[in-house]
Amino acid sequence: MAKYQGRTVTLNKPYRTPGQTKKFAVFVKNRSTGNVNKVRFGDPTMSIKRSNPARQRSFLARMGGVLKQVRGQKNLSPAFWSIRAWRSGTKL
Numbered sequence: 421m422a423k424y425q426g427r428t429v430t431l432n433k434p435y436r437t438p439g440q441t442k443k444f445a446v447f448v449k450n451r452s453t454g455n456v457n458k459v460r461f462g463d464p465t466m467s468i469k470r471s472n473p474a475r476q477r478s479f480l481a482r483m484g485g486v487l488k489q490v491r492g493q494k495n496l497s498p499a500f501w502s503i504r505a506w507r508s509g510t511k512l
Contacts, residue, residue: 422447422449422456423456424447424456424458429447429456430447431447431448431449431456432446432447432448432495433446433447434446434501434504434505434512435512436512437460440460440464441460441464442460442461442462442463442464442498443461443462443463443464443466444460444461444462444501444505444512445458445459445460445461446458446459446461446501447459448495448496450493450496451493452492452493457496459495459496459497459498459501460498461498461499461501461502461505462502462505468505468506470505470506470508476506476508479506480503480506483499483502483503483506484503486499487499487500487503
């Protein structure tokens with residue numbers, strides 16, 4: 421648990437954000453500053469269909485290169501959380 425804008429939040433647990441510009445959000449602690457950041461990711465108009473193995477392989481193949489380009493703390497990147505959401509067994 422951590423504080424974000426005066427309220428207690430759970431870190432590193434993605435949740436849905438209905439009515440927002442992105443589909444999911446997650447609170448992450450920035451190691452360099454010590455602050456808690458909100459990372460938003462996902463297109464709210466698209467379904468991900470991660471249960472389809474062919475789609476899952478295709479998405480992970482596309483996003484692997486994107487994550488390699490991220491500098492610094494990886495879990496502050498929306499790409500990191502998008503890839504993590506596509507893994508089998510991840511609860512969203």
